[in-house]
Amino acid sequence: AVSQADCYVSLWLPTATCERSRTKTVRNSDNPVWNETFYFRIQSQVKNVLELTVYDEDFATPDDHLLCALFDTAKLPLDKTVILYFKPAADAKEELEVEFKLEVAPGPHEMIASNGVLVCRELCCLEVEVAEKTKQKSKKELSLTVKGSFEGTQDIVLGPNGVVSPSCPTEFHYIKYAEPTLDVMLPKKRRYHPWSCRYSTETGSPVVMLNSLPMGRKTTIAEEKRFDLNVTAKPCNCSCHQDLDMRFGFNLCSEEMAFLEKRKRYVASALKNVFHLPHDLQDQEVPVVAIITTGGGLKSMTGLYGSLMGLKKLNLLDCVTYISGLSGTTWTMANLYRDAYWSQKDLDSHIGEAQKQATKCKMGCFSMDRMKYYNKQLCQRKEEGYRTSFIDLWGLMIEYLLNDGKDPHKLSEQQEALCDGQNPLPIYVSVCVRDSYSTNDFKEWVEFTPYEVGLLKYGAFVRTEHFGSEFFMGRLLKKLPESRICYLQGMWSSIFSVNLLQIWGLSHSSEDFWKRWTQDRIDEVDEEPVLPTRPHELRTRMYTPPGPLSSALRGALTDRFSVAQHHNFLKGYQLHNSYMENEHFCRWKDTVLDSRPNQLMQNPDQLGMIDAGFFINTSSAPLLRPQREVDVIIYLSYTTGSHTSSLDKACKYYSEQKIPFPTISLTDEDKKNLKECYIFQDSDLPGCPIVIFLPLVNDTFQEYKAPGVKRCCSEMEGGQLDLTSSCSPYCMFSVRYTDENYCKLLNLSEYNILNNSQMIMQALQTAMQRRRQKMC
Structure with a gap:
């Protein structure tokens, strides 16, 4: 018997978080129900477009793309629950049902700067210090990651005789309200098990929610035998254009x-x-x-x-x-x-x-x-x-x-x-x-x-x-x-x-012949029920990714x-x-x-x-x-x-x-x-x-x-x-x-x-x- 789809939904809202979220996979079902809730903190002055993508999970090959809806959250009314249905086409039988609710988040307003096109979000700086407690001859490495930050991943090396590299605090610059986390990969530890007469290797990977840290105060997030790991979060002013280093x-x-x-x-x-x-x-x-x-x-x-x-x-x-x-x-x-x-x-x-x-x-x-x-x-x-x-x-x-x-x-x-x-x-x-x-x-x-x-x-x-x-x-x-x-x-x-497409253009008056290979397929659709629209809101769109042949040809033409x-x-x-x-x-x-x-x-x-x-x-x-x-x-x-x-x-x-x-x-x-x-x-x-x-x-x-x-x-x-x-x-x-x-x-x-x-x-x-x- 032919198995039915193993579907899951991927959610991507890059203006709120750099992480992609996803539902569990509902296996062997042609009518999957997930009933999962996801929360995003969004900045209302930013254009927030949620990408909802339905995949059919495969183990041997890349997951099959079934549907991708691009939805502008500015359409949502405040403090009202809205249920919307997204179809890949007006006559399609398949549809994705999603429930939305937009609420005002508690807490202070975010300080931003904008010229009407770009928005500069509130920025913070995280300082990470290693305080070594005992000097050893061995060399240890820590790997620190703040996804979405300017620096990304940085390493700290604990050398012999108490030498720490880099010697100054390691810094990460990140958007304050983008759900930032610090992922720490601590040095590996070898433990001896007397019952089995064997060693095992263990790694510690603490994760710290950076918005939970008190501003301006040093906090110890890891205590090891050899060192303590301390962090300090500090604000970076960017509330006006004069605070920036560019015009x-x-x-x-x-x-x-x-x-x-x-x-x-x-x-x-x-x-x-x-x-x-x-x-x-x-x-x-x-x-x-x-x-x-x-x-x-x-x-x-x-x-x-x-x-x-x-x-x-x-x-x-x-x-x-x-x-x-x-x-x-x-x-x-x-x-x-x-x-x-x-x-x-x-x-x-x-x-x-x-x-x-x-x-x-x-x-x-x-x-x-x-x-x-x-x-x-x-x-x-x-x-x-x-x-x-x-x-x-x-x-x-x-x-x-x-x-x-x-x-x-x-x-x-x-x-x-x-x-x-x-x-x-x-x-x-x-x-x-x-x-x-x-x-x-x-x-x-x-x-x-x-x-x-x-x-x-x-x-x-x-x-x-x-x-x-x-x-x-x-x-x-x-x-x-x-x-x-x-x-x-x-x-x-x-x-x-x-590139090849420009060479083609030199000998022909138009590139239209190749556009179906080199352009993404984006179709405007109406969600159901249709929400009232304002001029600055984007129409809901359905995105169809190119197939393997189109992708290969597109790469050859545009490279x-x-x-x-x-x-x-x-x-x-x-x-x-x-x-x-x-x-x-x-x-x-x-x-x-x-x-x-x-x-x-x-x-x-x-x-x-x-x-x-x-x-x-x-x-x-x-x-x-x-x-x-x-x-x-x-x-x-x-x-x-x-x-x-x-x-x-x-x-x-x-x-x-x-x-x-x-x-x-x-x-x-x-x-x-x-x-x-x-x-x-x-x-x-x-x-x-x-x-x-x-x-x-x-x-x-x-x-x-x-x-x-x-x-x-x-x-x-x-x-x-x-x-x-x-x-x-x-x-x-x-x-x-x-x-x-x-x-x-x-x-x-x-x-x-x-x-x-x-x-x-x-x-x-x-x-x-x-x-x-x-x-x-």
């Missing part, structure tokens, strides 16, 4: 605000001189102009030098407030910002140094001495506390490609180039990704400035010198030395973070060769109960996990970051934060592929996100034969910037060596550049140019700026007029 909000940081005030003076003066204005501009009249770029390796690095040279010659560089980059343009930016006053000087020396590096032989990159250097640097980085990857090696190779020796510079040191507002503020762009998810399904924008590094969607920022250090619940618990900028360049311009790994500064945070209604979160809400808070905040220890070009080849996202109030975007496209592709993708993306961005209207003829400059604007859309689109195309430059100056016959060769063919010397993977090819590319990018100066100035005038109209 918790969506406004600009105070340093950037101060910079903007200083930069306005440069911009106002430059605009007055360029347009010969009869009076000084008021602060409200000064438009915010930003340069954004696309990536493209050495081509984009060289192209940006030429474009900046053109803006410098037009006296427009001082009109720019921000410059953002990704991929190869970050190489230009990082080199320029070593000089604190680069934009106030002639750029010839910087361009000459860049030419020297772009045209040098790169074979020394693989020499034995260089390999030893790479190994030494990676070992040092690992000793400092970083998790190294191939991306770090790539960063060291970039260091060699762009420099004569070791580059000691760090991103935070670029603050010196901003102290008087003398240069535009640089913003470097990356995206955060997750394992087993394609970049289209999961990506989160990350911005890097000399002041701070942050994830736009969460309003969470750490000081730049602290990026890579270890945080827990907003607290800096382990400070690491700041990374040299070459390691960041490896991440910002990584060509090794591609990336290498991803930059940095300690996750969001570790420990939970989501606010109304996070889905927060306007700042919704602005960047575009991943498949956004409505699954348990998975979204199931924070890995490491953040995986890749070149933003693997999503949309543009550095525009941070500049469209409404707090930056950008009026004009100078869009410099150096991409090797279609110039309009990244622009169209950006326009589509921002439209879907309801972020103000002008409609891109280009005819098929324009797309086939691009001009040097286009202006896109939408005056009817509030907050929409004017976009000056400058693709790196070789149009009139073929016949003109300078605006209005035609080439003679002997100069025609200087205007011939192969930018698009597969044999082009400017392909993305080219790491060395000849002097001739470098100069041609530099001159072309400079020429395209100079030749379209009137259109650029027209856009700036329009922006000033809009500013004046707002003042009326």
Whole structure:
């Protein structure tokens, strides 16, 4: 006879406890009844989603998944018993009956801090000390575990002659109201049994409920012949944002605000001189102009030098407030910002140094001495506390490609180039990704400035010198030395973070064919009876896990060769109960996990970051934060592929996100034969910037060596550049140019700026007029 199911229910509420609970198994029954009660203490300001999963227990194979319901406990009325029925589908015969009751927990209110998206819970610190009573020559080890804490598991070694390692008290940082426990594995004891003439080994494993400990008072939890084990629980203040070691909000940081005030003076003066204005501009009249770029390796690095040279010659560089980059343009930016006053000087020396590096032989990159250097640097980085990857090696190779020796510079040191507002503020762009998810399904924008590094969607920022250090619940618990900028360049311009799904996307217009293999199956259902809903509550969902074949194929399609790994500064945070209604979160809400808070905040220890070009080849996202109030975007496209592709993708993306961005209207003829400059604007859309689109195309430059100056016959060769063919010397993977090819590319990018100066100035005038109209 075929046996019936052996069912049990697993309950997971990670915002209340890190432990999964489960019922007993009811064997050989098609109508199991458990009648078990579970208690969870929840924080009402946190989004608490209970996952109820029914399994059929198997001994020989993994347990079969029968049903998984994701239920938002915010739907429950207070002090009322509610019985709900969960079905995997509306017409399904199987259903799970669950009784709920929500009550107010006695005791003091928990002190929390929140920015409307993230919640910082009340934190405690447990100190564990070993007081040795007798000195012995043997060595003993204790293993201590606080699940869900920052530290996890730590060991204490009792050495010979009373030496205890570590000598200072062992600390655990944990969420106070998450049912924390201390599990202690005491040293093994050997006992002699005279009746059997044998020894047996015994281990002691006391478990301490940490919330039962008196705050601030030393308590002995284990007394052994050799030592006593003492613990002390202490509170960690986190009741306001000032108690945290990271910035918790969506406004600009105070340093950037101060910079903007200083930069306005440069911009106002430059605009007055360029347009010969009869009076000084008021602060409200000064438009915010930003340069954004696309990536493209050495081509984009060289192209940006030429474009900046053109803006410098037009006296427009001082009109720019921000410059953002990704991929190869970050190489230009990082080199320029070593000089604190680069934009106030002639750029010839910087361009000459860049030419020297772009045209040098790169074979020394693989020499034995260089390999030893790479190994030494990676070992040092690992000793400092970083998790190294191939991306770090790539960063060291970039260091060699762009420099004569070791580059000691760090991103935070670029603050010196901003102290008087003398240069535009640089913003470097990356995206955060997750394992087993394609970049289209999961990506989160990350911005890097000399002041701070942050994830736009969460309003969470750490000081730049602290990026890579270890945080827990907003607290800096382990400070690491700041990374040299070459390691960041490896991440910002990584060509090794591609996966098969992205390769498919390069040759096909859509990934839809693979979505059934790479996306989780989540279906919205109505519980019975249907509970009244409020806007911030999540619909009840049924989750169907992928089968073995789907999981294997998904892994093969989404696995990336290498991803930059940095300690996750969001570790420990939970989501606010109304996070889905927060306007700042919704602005960047575009991943498949956004409505699954348990998975979204199931924070890995490491953040995986890749070149933003693997999503949309543009550095525009941070500049469209409404707090930056950008009026004009100078869009410099150096991409090797279609110039309009990244622009169209950006326009589509921002439209879907309801972020103000002008409609891109280009005819098929324009797309086939691009001009040097286009202006896109939408005056009817509030907050929409004017976009000056400058693709790196070789149009009139073929016949003109300078605006209005035609080439003679002997100069025609200087205007011939192969930018698009597969044999082009400017392909993305080219790491060395000849002097001739470098100069041609530099001159072309400079020429395209100079030749379209009137259109650029027209856009700036329009922006000033809009500013004046707002003042009326």
